Amino acid sequence: MENYNATGWTIKAWAEADRPREKLLNKGRKALSDAELLAILIGSGSRNETAVALSQRILKSVNNNLHELGKKNISDLTQFKGIGEAKAITIAAATELGRRRQLANAAERPQIKGSRDAYNILAPILIDLPHEEFWIVLLNRSNRVIGKECISSGGVAGTVVDAKIIFKKALAGLASSIILFHNHPSGNLRPSQADLDITKKLKKAGEVMDISVLDHLIVSEKGYFSFVDEGVL
Numbered sequence: 001m002e003n004y005n006a007t008g009w010t011i012k013a014w015a016e017a018d019r020p021r022e023k024l025l026n027k028g029r030k031a032l033s034d035a036e037l038l039a040i041l042i043g044s045g046s047r048n049e050t051a052v053a054l055s056q057r058i059l060k061s062v063n064n065n066l067h068e069l070g071k072k073n074i075s076d077l078t079q080f081k082g083i084g085e086a087k088a089i090t091i092a093a094a095t096e097l098g099r100r101r102q103l104a105n106a107a108e109r110p111q112i113k114g115s116r117d118a119y120n121i122l123a124p125i126l127i128d129l130p131h132e133e134f135w136i137v138l139l140n141r142s143n144r145v146i147g148k149e150c151i152s153s154g155g156v157a158g159t160v161v162d163a164k165i166i167f168k169k170a171l172a173g174l175a176s177s178i179i180l181f182h183n184h185p186s187g188n189l190r191p192s193q194a195d196l197d198i199t200k201k202l203k204k205a206g207e208v209m210d211i212s213v214l215d216h217l218i219v220s221e222k223g224y225f226s227f228v229d230e231g232v233l
Contacts (some may be wrong), residue, residue, distance in 0.1 A: 020052065034066060035059055041090050046082045054082045070095035109144040112137075115226035118179050118217055121145060126183040126219045132159045134182040136166055138175035139214070147173045156185050161198050163205050170211050178206070180216035189218050189225040193233070197228055 010185045020036040029037070038055035058080055062068035069091075077088035080122040112118050121137055132154045138147035149169045152159045160181065170178050180202060182195075191199075206213040216227040227233035 012065070034064065034132050038091070041094050042074060042083070042087050043090075049082060054080070058083070066095075066098075070099060109140075109146060111140060112143045112145065112179065112214075115215060115217065115224065115229050118181075118215060118226075119219065120226045122148065122181050122217075123219055123224070126181065127221045129183055130185055131155055132157070132183055132185060134159050134161050134180070137179045137181065138168065138170060138173040139177045139179065140174075141176045143177070143214075146175065147174070158194070161202075163202055166202065167205060167209050167211065171209070175211060177212040179214050181219060182216075183219045187220045187222050189220055189222060191218055191225060191227070196232065203233065 003178045020032060020040050020049065024032055024040065032040075035052050035055040038058065039045075039051035042051045042055060045054045049057075058077075059069065061080075062072070071097075072092070074085065074088045074092060077083050077091055078085060083091075085100065110117065111122065118137065119230055122135055126133060128137070132153045134154075136149050136151060137145055138149065140146050147169075151169070152161060154160060161182075166178070180199065195216075197219075199213075202216075213233070214228070216233060218225040
């Protein structure tokens, strides 16, 4: 790690190439060390310590482990000379954003290439339910999942399906297409006449709304029935 312990020097006194903000602009954010990135958040050090030197000291206290830094609360951070409440809040906010970004990245958008891919999206939710539920999966133009919505929850023999609610959620989610799902707690995977009728109705409504209904899956612990695979959609 570079040593920035230039006592009495401010960042403005350094060569331009060594200033964290200018370095980020000229070389990109990946060129900066953790201490330099933290220094940009802190903004300034003190008469006896630069912002980068202060950042190095903070990082050293957590063995240069950003995960451990993220565990520090406002009170912990203000124990460092040169870190007041405002700077501590800035650091805490930045580490929280990093945590949320990790969660967002973890929620990868799988691409649906067939009925098995679709089944894998909602099977963990539906197969063990003792009652019937109707869901939709929202897809973008690349058939990647951008959302999952429960439309209704009913009893062991059925549930109410409202086309207005389905397409309201699809429009709100900016979906290009949807896949319909419902479970049969009985384990019987064959569609009822009501299942066939509502699927036909929703497909027609989707054509009017320019939102394609790509498939309808009936799910149970025994597997699934795909309307497309079986040639009924």
